[in-house]
């Protein structure tokens with residue numbers, strides 16, 4: 001509908017259908033806002049620019065939180081994941097997390113289907129070149145094809161596209177991703193509005209033709225037998241699961257890289273932007289770890305219907321012909337052909353300290369930023385910001401108070417708080433160590449922590465809400481059984497247990513107490529449940545209940561430690577303080593502290609990326625020196 005010089009009018013416009021944009025548009029539309037999702041190409045909705053995988057440590061937690069709030073990423077990956085694995089299975093539940101390899105094409109198709117089935121959501125293909133702002137308030141957007149779209153709120157989620165510049169060897173060209181144009185004019189529009197812009201970089205490995213790989217050389221890595229879904233709504237992963245493979249680089253590859261390091265734009269000075277520390281290129285790994293004789297690689301098939309294989313761990317921006325030579329030097333890849341070479345990309349991001357906790361910009365009312373544009377890296381980090389920005393765009397349109405999550409209750413809250421308080425000096429990725437409360441932020445408690453918010457916002461439907469309540473009641477009943485089931489010395493089971501664990505169990509012991517004894521794994525407790533309860537109980541429910549019980553003491557101790565740490569902000573740090581002499585500090589933490597040279601403990605606390613553990617270690621040393 002034409003409206004005062006505009007071709008169409010909406011409540012909310014979301015720019016960019018990447019991981020942030022899809023969540024933002026879906027949330028705003030489901031909250032009742034007439035929403036347009038404007039993106040460069042409808043064929044790349046939900047495109048995974050790099051690794052076709054979702055989840056992993058901390059990232060898997062984010063997906064669970066997105067799901068609990070009523071977001072869509074978890075459901076989409078559950079329908080399109082081709083290899084599910086629960087990471088850190090052997091470690092504590094606080095750091096376990098699901099990860100799934102996706103069929104890249106199916107993920108895109110399923111995301112598009114999900115969006116197209118959403119009421120109030122309108123897809124529009126086009127390149128946004130300008131933001132229309134009057135009197136410090138967003139009015140709409142202008143497209144390259146001359147259309148002007150009006151909106152009361154706009155979410156900008158343009159990923160790596162702003163002033164994107166691709167590097168392969170010495171060749172550079174503007175692009176948002178390989179094969180897609182960069183957003184040049186929109187980047188200029190942001191600068192005109194006064195947004196402070198910086199430059200970051202990321203990279204991706206070559207994709208191989210699976211028919212030219214000698215698979216027999218590689219170690220198979222099968223999917224989990226019992227795949228753990230991301231969404232609380234998914235009962236079972238139905239689709240067949242595939243195997244990935246593990247391999248290694250070797251000294252010959254490293255030697256070739258060293259001999260040609262001047263060809264890498266990372267080392268020739270051609271790339272200025274800072275890259276993600278935790279996804280280093282193979283050039284970086286070889287230069288920074290000269291003593292390592294090999295680096296691990298994962299060969300990950302890109303889907304059921306393609307022979308394209310993702311060479312995880314081999315991100316590079318070396319010239320294409322050199323990439324081919326390097327690949328041939330890897331055992332098992334002597335004949336392998338590259339389908340798409342790897343590359344690096346530099347792009348603009350906006351200083352996230354410009355944002356409020358609601359992801360609205362302080363410069364333009366009704367304008368929200370989400371995703372990689374805020375200096376983060378990763379699909380999950382992008383998606384959770386999209387969800388929060390989409391929710392708030394809808395609330396803004398309604399004139400209602402905006403919504404924020406606190407650090408103590410979610411990794412999403414940690415991420416946003418870190419971004420807006422500290423800004424970024426390198427692409428920001430989520431880690432469990434970024435949270436002071438990680439024991440309380442387990443992936444299996446995301447629903448208890450966040451579903452009530454999702455319900456209140458109108459994003460958790462009746463069916464999901466009923467499922468949530470059923471689970472909550474089930475867990476409460478189970479907890480009562482675990483705390484109430486007691487074995488006395490006179491019970492035959494008591495003697496067997498005592499013998500099996502090799503421990504004195506006192507006069508009597510409850511299942512809850514037993515679960516806290518070394519060696520008492522959840523499956524042992526499961527077998528000890530009363531018969532009528534056991535038949536009604538899943539092992540995963542029991543694991544959640546036991547983790548709640550086991551961690552309750554630690555969570556309390558953690559809260560007390562946090563309070564203690566905050567009390568020491570005034571402690572001075574001498575100018576010549578030697579961080580390298582502290583054995584408990586990682587190299588990364590030492591680098592960050594040396595770069596910032598804080599004068600007090602309080603300043604050290606606010607340095608981006610300093611972990612809670614590092615602060616505790618630093619505090620002990622500072623106190624010893626006093």
Ligand code: FAD
Pocket residue numbers: 015016017018019020021038039040041044045046047048049050051126127128129157158159160161162176177183186202203204276279343344345370371372373376377378379382383
């Ligand atoms: P994107 O997924 O980039 O989506 C942006 C969307 O905006 C696209 O659909 C685009 O078409 C659209 N768009 C852009 N400009 C306009 C415009 N003006 N008008 C309309 N539409 C527009 N992450 C990791 O965690 N690890 C890695 O190793 C890693 N490597 C990467 C390597 C490469 C080469 C790239 C490109 C990205 C890599 N990433 C990596 C980052 C990851 O892809 C992003 O973090 C994530 O996709 C960001 O999501 P987003 O929604 O913010 O943006």
